[in-house]
Amino acid sequence: MTESKETYNLSTGAAVDYDVGSATAINTGSGGALHRINKFFLLDSASQERYSNEDLDPVPPEKRTWNARHSSVMAVGLSWRMALLCIALANIIQGVFIVINGVVGAKYHIPFSIQARASFGYYLAYVMIAMRMIVAIFWYGIQAYTGAECVQSMIFAIWPSFHNVKNHLPVSAHITTQFMTAYVIYFLFCLPLHYVGVHKVKWLFLLKSITTPIASLAIMGWIVHKAGLGQNSLFDQGNTKQGSALGWAFMASLYSNIGSGVTLMVNAPDYSRYSATKYSHFTTAVAVPFTATIITFIGVVAASGSKVLFGQILWDPLLIINHWTSPGGRAAAFFCAFSFFLSQLGLNIAANSLAAANDMNCLFPKYINIRRGQFIASFLGSWALTPWNILTSAPAFLNFMSGYSVWLGPLCGILVSDFYFVHKQKYHVYELYNFHGMYRYKYGFNWRAFLAFTIGWVPLLPGFIPTVSNIKSVSGMVHLYDLGFFYGFGAACLSYYAICYIFPAKETYVDAPVYMVEDNVSFDDLESSSANEKSST
Template sequence: MSTNLESYVTEEMQIQHAEGVDESLKPKTEEGRTVGPISYMFMWIGDGVNLGNMTLGASLIVAGTAMLNIFQTFAAAAIAIAIISTFFALNDRLGYRTGIPYVVQLRMSFGIKGSVISSLLRGIPAIIWYGFQSWIGGTALNEIAKIITGGSFDNVVICFVVIQLVQIVLSLFGFHAIAWVETLASVVIMLALVYVFGILLTSHSDVIVEKWVHAEGSWGLPFFAFIMMFMGNYAAIFLSAADYSRELKSGISDKKRGFLYFSPILIAYGFVLTIGAMLASASGNSNPVKAFAIVVDNPYITVGVSVFIVIGAVAVNMVANIIPPTYVITLITKMKYKAAVTITGLLALGSFPWVLVQDSSAKGLGMFILIYSAFLGPIVSILLVEYYILRKQKVNVEDLYNEDGPFTGYNPCALLAMLIGAGAAFMKVELGWIIGVVVGGIAYILLTRFAFKDSKFKKGTIFEKIQ
């Protein structure tokens, strides 16, 4: 792998001195990569053990009836995790080999100006998730404050703002702080969830068996829709896989990096989804924070669990919802990293997350995921087609940073393929992500081959000499 990195040394040296490019967007050098494999795994465990994923599990129980039983849930989860890990390992390769972030990777397919449009489709959902996770954390912090003050303090909005300010401060310290927070959070939260899992099994097993395990469920559209929702929940993250892999130490094979995604996602995501469904079955409430309070009827334990919920909300935001939109803001506004990361946090304050966490809206959260992932499926497909099929994994990184180079402007083929893929996805939104991937990828190949014959974006591709 060091050989691959060495091939970009000359380009990196030139890019490091490029004007108008913030340091955070320049390629990560080998010396600048400080995250090891273990920390990387813990980072993804920390990302997976969060209340958003738990709410997704809770959404399986609608009006006391399970849409999928336990066997169908696990089967759907296994299929989704396998697909997620594969896409992660494929899409992280360019960032890992060259050190470029996702917003620069987009220029390869969409062009320098076109990448702004596609990057917003990643950044906006991240900001909304940022606010959602912060609201969950604020709700848990409010539970702590109520118990400590004997009920004299009860203000979720103030707690939400406090959580948000803490996250903004932490994120100012960059990716190193993120990796540290994730390692600590993942260990603490998993221990807490094991405890809650034990309580659910010992005290609420009868109702869980009745409402979830023995439910009839469905192997039809609800089953496949949950797979799509499951993948859609990760679609934004593996789309911007370069933002994470560029921080990982060099010398790790493609297969090993795939394992670094599969294992933590399987452990964390599978466990959290299970507890979400169990909590909803046992309590009848789809808000995990309130469900915890019902199931764990002890103020001291509730405080402890709420602390872990707060940590979990911060942990997932630090990985999934802060860095990508920050890079988007830096790219569009030319702001420095610290200013952009602060703006990201302030935007999340105004994302109306309380709407998504209402008891009646767990299903709405799933629909939100399906809608935005309809656009993300075509984008990831276009990136993979570009890198693996059209360019055979050969990209001139310096050209991606050259405002007057071959990637200037918009690539109409990529933009049209994205819209075609998203349009097809909306025809059956429950299966939108996979439809968008297939249709978007095929459309991009055909458009690049047969349309816009004089397009400069064909340079360096297999269609360069075909008129």
């Protein structure tokens, strides 16, 4: 039995005369016919250019392979109990918002760069995409430096004489021959993972989720065995601040820990789009706070023992395992360093290289796909930015980039507000790929989103500027900055909804969601089908 033919005009509701056999034709009123084959929609390429490519298109079913299993605050005056509470709460918030914003990717199988068009408009979305791309490339370089530290510890475990490698680089280079060797090894190890594609490296995320807790427990067990948890440990340290000072120190630490995960909140659709079901990524809401809290507790135990054993607090577990010099200890040190290496590698791919690649893919779809984008991000972040110089001689720039949640918080708030409250989870995905579609807004610019975005970040500037300059701060503005994510996200989210309620963009509303990818149909198949239909007529 063949499918009955239906024809619509989305602009007027009138029927159109367009025969595509058993498929459905929809006239969008924008100069192009919309073909439906097995519920898969595509703009007719002959009548309207499509600014997209295979990696930017909604993920086809065969690539939806991700299932549920894949997915120092004490220094500011907090006790270990308050520090654990702060980190646990921060990661609960991160996990919840990653899931909330990831729903659009799991439902429509589109990345953040396409999602942003629905709320910001075609051209304003490019500004948000470029902003996040720069941040992702920067943090890729910083994470590469951390990854090189893991590699260096692995080499120490295999070849102890590596400690004595002579440095042939000048002091002005801010890096030694020894560390540069580890850095190059890390960089070369990353390249194949950027080549195979994100939907094929889910094993990395599963592996690191198993090995990292084991390695952390091993370090904690060694510390407890050697040092115990008696007097003079961090567990004897209480809060060194009291009253309102303690409260604001807690909020500043909470904001700092949430801020480190805002990139993952924003680019959650970049990996949730590969979900096999709409609910595969929901485990993030539990996995993120659980693992982060456990690892943090283990870190407190290890740091406490390091104070007893070495006379100083070592928050970096790599510095602890570098003291394991016996043959058996070196084997354990290698395993722990390798586990942390996998964990850091997974984070760098999920939060940075994939995010930057998707952004470049959207900005230059004709020339850059996700694979090329990841290579470009890798080279720019690892070498062009020279992270060893930033970490050793550019503290102001590092503070500036650490405060990026000033802008990404409001961005995330607008995305959530638009999807859930303004458009009520109803997007017309075809139109998101249509340069002249309903989500273009006037001149490609949605002033509602721009106004809400401005409301979300401008009041935080007086508290942010003193962190990167010598300008004196006003206590009230600093306290508002300490609430940065909550204010930025909340103000942008609520103001965007209010503005859209008063001045609705009714042309962007649809009665029911329209999906693009179903039943194993690819863009190439549809384009070929369209060409065959036209040639036959």
